[in-house]
Amino acid sequence: MTNTLNTFLAETKPDSFADQIQEISALTRRLFIQLIRRPSTLIAGILQPLIWLLLFGALFAKAPDGLVSAGMSYGSFLGAGVIVFTAFSGALNAGLPIMFDREFGFLNRLLVAPLYSRNSIVFASVIYITVISLLQSLAIMITAFFLGYGWPSISGLLLVVMTLLILVFAVTALSLGLAFALPGHIELIAVIFVINLPLLFASTALAPISFMPSWLGWLASINPLTFAIEPIRAAYAGPLHLQMTLLHAPYGNVSGYGCLSVLIGIALGLFLVISPLLNRKLA
Amino acid sequence: MVLIDLQNLIKFYGPVKALNGLSLKVPKSSLYGLLGPNGAGKTTALRILCTLLSPDSGKVFISGIDALKDPRSARKRLGYVAQEIALDKILTGRELLKLQGDLYHLQNNERDEQIEKLTSRLNMADWIDRRCGSYSGGMRRRLDLAAGLLHRPELLVLDEPTVGLDIESRSAIWQLLRELKSSGTTILLSSHYLEEVEALADQIAIIDGGRVIAEGAPDDLKKCLGGDRVTLRVREFSDEDEAQIVRKILLNIGGVQQVVINRAQGFSLNLVVDGEEVLPRLREELLEAKFDLFSLSQSRPSLDDVYLQATGRTLMDAELAIASKRDLKLESKQAMR
The missing domain is CATH 3.30.70.100 (Alpha-Beta Plaits)
Known part of the structure; x- marks a missing residue:
């Protein structure tokens, strides 16, 4: 009976879809086995943002009135910045495992296999990084809650998750593109270093635009991180209205919908630029 | 019947011509040896055959399938055991084989049966559940071979399968290859060890300067020399x-x-x-x-004499001469995807 059923299932198995699920889950499982056996990166990845939150929060606790909008503590202002920055740096590192697979020849093992789609290699990385970012964000949000910085509403929580997903997708695509375009891991790490902190400081993660010199305000208001930080900050601030102006940029006001549209635009743009590169490298 | 048909392959690495019109026909169920010095183009030819590299020109057929046009069908039919063994040192041997099985879309029960079978056949039971990082060269090679055989390919391609191995592992691998051949698997292996090719292969091609310069059964080639x-x-x-x-x-x-x-x-x-x-x-x-x-x-006459006759130098001399000309950095870059 079971045998007949199995044969039946095998014969009617929608080949391509099941094949792709099988290879994506196998590749993803590999990444998680690595993570569980080498938990130091995860532990550091969770501890680091908490330290940021504590230290920066304490550093600016007595920030002058008017630095952040009325009724908001600096800590709750900072929370959104730390969440976004953490997800961003995690996703920026997404290319490293692939780079090492290239360097050690493990990628050849994957490429010589009859994968239904070589995009499965990319999907596995995206799933892995997304899960880790969400775990990190959760840890930050819980810590922020216990520090008395509040907790977003259900719809706010959804907004946080959605914003993070878009950001992680875009940055993971960028990082994977770099992992195939650059010659080795040294170069990849160098690029990550150069991108990482400047983008943090030239965003609204640590201070609002009104507090910045005008040139930095300009940089911050074209910085992709800013467009992810503001919606998440709004989710913390209270009742959520995405049509409200969230960002007072030098070139004009940007609403919540505006921020998300910019993020989606960046994600799509990066995807369109990078997928031909991946296709060529993985063809 | 011809299983592999490589036609007039040309491949440049920058200014270096790695393959210079290489053509090769490998009959089904044969154990075919590619003999040539390091740097003669053996690895490049095998990488093109396995769809890891595309030639600048030429054609690749595996049991009638155009591997350049339909690489996925070609990949399903072949198992590739590369020269450099890339294992994930964090995974155990069994986990690596499971991953491999999933990448070849085996059903779970079929995959696990095959893993059991190969584990006992290659004497890996004692260490298959240890992490790959702790394996010796012989263990790594055996696991890599098991990975190549997991989906029961009709064609097994091995690039220098016993380089740097202890004698025990080497003879175990030779024994397995002979058994596979007698059960109908076609095997193409490259080597720069004369005795390996001599001991295993029933057909050989001698490769030099990116071309096949002689081919046939080893005994016939030797007899031809006179x-x-x-x-x-x-x-x-x-x-x-x-x-x-x-x-x-x-x-x-x-x-x-x-x-x-x-x-x-x-x-x-x-x-x-x-x-x-x-x-x-x-x-x-x-x-x-x-x-x-x-x-x-x-x-x-030995196989070395066959090589000597065809190229005017011994295999060892050829290797010395090529070694000084190779740009290993460029080659490893080319091998990276």
């Missing part, structure tokens, strides 16, 4: 100049077909002569020119 092989030394370690002088003298003797200087053997001279009756004349002529005869030995 003549007797003589190795001659005027002193234990000679030098280039002296060897050249002696070579000129020898070439003038009737019955001597060919004289090649063998650098790798201390500038000894390898001769092909018509028959035994030539030997006393060699001694006489050399004494007349005031040279001693340190040693003189006679042998049947």
